[in-house]
Amino acid sequence: MGNLIRIILLVIIPPVGVLFTVGLGLQFWLNLLLTLFGYFPGLVHAVWVVTRR
Template sequence: MDLVRIICAIFLPPLGVFLQVGLGMDFWINILLTLCGYIPGIVHAVWIIAKK
């Protein structure tokens, strides 16, 4: 299941975080990072998925 989340995180970083933690603070942080730049959103999403 982590592979599916990582693939989602590459294409839509907030979706990968949402699948991992739901609508928590990490999700909203990832939304902001993705709006600031696509790469920071991907890095944050992969980090959240790998951390848990």
């Protein structure tokens, strides 16, 4: 059930999905920056981070 919630958050707000996966580290801040530049780059990075773990 936790993975389902993480995936839903990842699609809606990519940085939140990354935050729940890796915490407040470099990957979170990078994802936040990418999401500010555009939703799609942030989404791609978030999917990569979450599936890598």
